[in-house]
Amino acid sequence: MLLLTPLVFATLTSIASAARLTVSIPSSPPLLPNPGSLAPSTHAILLGPPGTRYSAPLRRDNTFAFPDLEEASYLLTIQSRDYFFPPLRVDVTKAADGQTIAAWQTFRGNEWSNKGPQYGSAKGTLNIQVSPSSQKDFYQHRGGFDIMSFVKSPMILMGLVSVVFIFGMPYIMDNMDPEMKEEMAEMQKKGPLSGSNGAASQIQNFDMAGWLAGKGSGAESGGTVKKR
Amino acid sequence: MLSTLLTAASLLLVPTLAVFADEAWNVDYHFALLGAPKEETSFFHQPNPSSRASLIYTLSEQHALGAVNPRDGSLVWRQLLSSDGIAYRNSFLRAGEGQDVVISGVGHEVAAWSAADGRLVWSLSTEGPLEDVEILELSDGKETAGAKDAIALSSGANPTVQRIDGASGAVKWQFIIDGSDAPYQLSASSTQIFAILIHKTILGYVKLRVVVLDRVTGHKVDEYSLSSENELSTTENIVSVGANSASPMIAWTDSLYTTLKVNVVGMKSMQSFDIASHDDSPIEHVKVHAPYHVNSLSHFLVHYQTATSHWADVFHINLKNGKVEKAYSLPKLAGRGAFSTSTSDANVYFTRVTRDEITTVSSASHGVLGRWPLNTFGVVAGIGEQVEPIHAASEVSVKGDTVSAIRTTILLSTGDWVMLRDGKGIWNRPEMLASTMVVTFALPADAAALVQQLEVEAHSNPVAAYAHRVQRHLADLQRLPSIIVSLPQQIVKGFLGTSADDLTASDTFGFRQVIVCATREGRLVALDAGSPDKIVWNVNVADLQPGQSWEPYLASRIAGVVEVSSRAGAGIQYNATNGQPLAERLPVVPEGPQVPSSQVVLYTVHDGTLEASYNRTPAWAFTPMHGERLIDMVPRPVNDPVASIGKVLGDRRVLYKYLDSNIALLVTAQDSMGTANIYVLSTVSGAIIYSNVHTGVDLTIPIASIMSENWFAYSFTNEASDEASKGHQLVVGELFESLVPDDRGMMGATTNFSGMQTATEPFVLTQTYQIPEVISKLAVTRTRQGITSRQLLAVLPDSNGIVGIPYGAVDPRRPVNRDPTKDEQAEGLVRYTAVLEFDPKWFLNHQREIVGVKNVFTSPALIESTSLVFAYGLDIFGTRLSPSFSFDILGKDFNKLQMLATVAALAVATFIVAPLVMRKQVDQRWRFL
Secondary structure (H helix, E strand, C coil): CCHHHHHHHHHHHHHHHHHEEEEECCCCCCECHHHHHCCCCCEEEEECCCCCEEEEEEEECCCEEEEEECEEEEEEECHHHHCCCCCCCEEEEEECCEEEEEEEECCCCCCCEEEEEEEEHHHHHHHHECCCEEEEECCCCCCCCHHHHHHHHHHHHHHHHHHHHHHHHHHHHHHHHHHHHHHHHHHHHHHHCCCCCCHHHHHHHCCHHHHCCCCCCCCCCCHHHHHH | CHHHHHHHHHHHHHHHCCCECCCHHHEEEEEECCCCCCEEEEECCCCCCCCCCCEEEEEECCEEEEECCCCCCCCCEECCCCCCCCCCCCCCEEEEECCEEEEEEEEEEEEEEEEECCCEEEEEECCCCEEEEECCCCCHHHHHCCCCCEEEEEEECEEEEEEEEECCCCCCCEEEEECCEEEEEEEEEECEEEEHHHHEECCEEEEEEEEEEECCCEEEEEEEECCCCCCCCCCCHHHEEECCCCCCCCEECCCCEEEEEEEEEECCCCCCECCCCCCCCCEEEEEEECCCCCCCCCCEEEEEECEEEEEEEEECCCCCCCCEEEEEEEEEECCCEEEEEEEEECEEEEEEECCEEEEEEECCCCCCEEECCCCCCCCCCCCCCCCCCCEEEEEEECCCEEEEEEEEEEEEECCEEEHHHHHHEEEEEEHHHHHHEEEEECCCCCHHHHHHHHHHHCCCCHHHHHHHHHHHHHHHHCHHHHHHHHHHHHHHHHHCCCCCCCCCCCCCCCCCCCEEEEEECEEEEEECCCCCCEEEEEEEEECCCCCCCCCCEEEEECEEEEEECCCCCCCCCEEEECCCCCCCCCCCCCCCCCCHHHHHHHEEEEECEEEEEEEEEEEEEEEECCCCCEEEEECCCCCCCCCCCCCEECCCCCCCCCCCCEEEEEEEECCCCCCCEEEEECCCCCCCEEEECCCCCCCCCCCCCEECCCEEEEEEEECCCCCCCEEEEEEEEEEEEECCCCCCCHHHCCCCCCCCCCCCCCCCEEEEEEEEECCEEECCCCCCCCCCCEEEEEECCCCCCEEEEHHHHCCCCCCCCCCCCCCHHHCCHHHCEEEEECCCEEEEECCCCCCCCCEEEEECCCCCCCEEEEEEEEEEEEEEECCCCCCCCCCCCCCCHHHHHHHEEEEEHHHHHHHHHHHHCCCCCCHHH
């Protein structure tokens, strides 16, 4: 034990001197139940001050590792083929013994000082977990043929109503009681469109030649047509 | 009312600018490439030690590491080990026997990758560039169980040998080699590690120094030099330094290839063998093929290649006394040959691939165990070109004394990587396309011929034109029989398919254009955009020597003809359909106004100054400020048709666009300040008509820029500051003659305008959007007449995709801090938001991953709605885009069957209803009378 202690101490100090960030992707059902299914091209990018940019591919244990970070403020983005991940802000600052590293959520298009919830903060080595925010949906589906929407369309509804009238009216007429029928017939006779004096018959029987010749402008039916 | 309708329409339209599920895998095409595989880093390996199924692993010239399924040639996984395009001298790929990882070494990085899925297992950076990476095959009990350790040799200021733990990637020990000798290679035996270094003598010769290290402790055990007796003048004559075979050895030849010297590593003596000359032509190179397994027989094969023939000798090493004996020879055969080594238990088999056959022999005796004749490799090559194998890798299964099955992958001289199973072609990967430098679109020669004939008719007198037309129709009659034969098929297709499917029969839409790619190896490769699965033709146009490069320039000025020229040479023209060279006449560049003016202006960069010359006389020069460097210049495309000179507003008034064909966008950088400067220049007068400066820009990240019509766009990455958020930004600027509707400003009623005389400055509206990732290249869709709205194409290197951003989404006229008015809504403008997220539906590549795209080329189709897109770099990707929807073609959404069913239903209904109506009319007549 005595022999081992300085060894352990030595390794600890060497780790503590350089900031190290490990980002792991946990299983987050229902969106991503198995992070092992992520494509091997999934990678994380740590964008520091101009000229500093680290890229880490996804490891077998679903983590990204950034060893040896300099003191700066970084933007961490995770790029995956199938999922969106939230952007994070990672700050590495100098502390009394070694470096302090902290991570927050950040919001695109907002001031850099606008930090969201903290993901973690540690001396030396920071392990954080980042879950995908949503799945990417690449495809636009065309509105296919749907019988309900077809029937609901106004054109078809109007057509259907007229079909109902065409086929339904004779039946309704037949099934009406005789009194009602008489009444209807009376009404039709009185109506402006029916009967020998109705507008319809007047138009049909209009005497064009006589009208052009100026015959009977007063009492005859032509007058009403002229007015219309 | 109209405006609300328009609004409704625009709201409906915006989200549908996307990849449709039914078009996704049909309209677009993609070659997931790796680049030309290297011989030493291509092999079969079992990703899962418990299963016998193997994958082909390769690390290519482009430093793409990938696993290919030997069954169909599809890519299982891929990692790009050099994303910034740096070409490293050395790259290594090793797979330990029975290991589930492959270990790569590129540049300064040793990395272990999971063989089955391509995930990183560990990685380690070395101080100096890597010179060799090996796996310690023989266990010494010091490893983590199940993982074999790796050793790496790096050069640089402190040449180092490191032993790396196979499970964690931690360094177990390292040994710094003293002296100024250049590290060359590593070799290992069961107890020792040998570092071979190159020692340059005073006389300029090369001596081999071997440093022997203890495997477990890393301490130096011994050191000796091999007296190569002044015969080794360069390292190129070292033909092999074996590693991991049962008996590693070093072999070299003299510069004239007359003797072969072999030294078994660990022995201080060497043996020499005379190289018999079989041929008049001198030997071009000598290669050693040895098994890469510790348990196999210690046999090796030496392959001699001349310009016209090749042969091989097989040697055996006696493990007891280290003596090397020549066992047998393989006869001389014409052409190039490729040898590959495979093992089965301890036995070693050599497979020889020549132009016309594959043979397999055992290393023990020269009896042929299997022979498969080859008629063709099944690849497209130039006329009269002999396709030769360059290198091969094989997997043999042996039953008794014969080879029962053999799978061989061969890299051919055409650049194709093919797989043969028992001599029959299984798949073919066009890896030469991974090194595409420039591309152009050309109309196929037959379509172009018709266009030319029509032009002849249009320009001659009516009588001659009529005679010509009759003649043409008579000639067309000859095709009648074939048309009649294919008629039933076409009718069936016409009923069942959609019009967009019908590409093979005729090309009325201009989708079937020939895409010609010039590769770094000096070849022209043509694809058909209509049926892109196969290569149309592939010819060698520049006979490049190793190490030579060319700067090709491709153009198709005459329809049906592709012209290639290198910077130095004159142009040669090729038929676009079959790749036959046309009469070698020099291209006549038409003089005068036929050439668009921006082609007349020639730009050169001289001492950081951009100089423009107009008809070879210097016109103007743009000298950036002190400390500024030019990054990029994008002139407005030569062929950039614009349908409308103004933008119609919602209230039917017009905002006039500033349309000048002679403008260019110039991007410069000031490294000391971290600023990027943007200029819009008039390329006629050299005047700056717009400029902007961005501070805190990361200049190591690409700044992409584009100019088209009356707008420009660029993207950059900036550091957080008081006014800007950290991240990536896209800026879009639009130039107007005046910002007052229905007013042309300074231009007034003038019809003519000269950039030299009047200095009219446009009114520029710009808007900045925060984007989620880096854009490495911008392009814009092009249509025939420019009526269709444009789509901004952005290459996203981080998410391996290309995104098509509708112009409406980045329009600088989007209202800021307020909701759009009715008129603005009618135009389709939405309220400005600082963040522009890339909708996954905008990704042209959808689920595909397009890696290493360097450029995107767009070309108009013959119909106005569609633009053809072709992206190249490492991968090849192409698609068709309709930014304003397919308004002039029936797309997939048009259901022919449904239409036919409706017609049929109406017909039936008419037949049923007709007698009813008839009866009713008759009844009515009776009733009325």
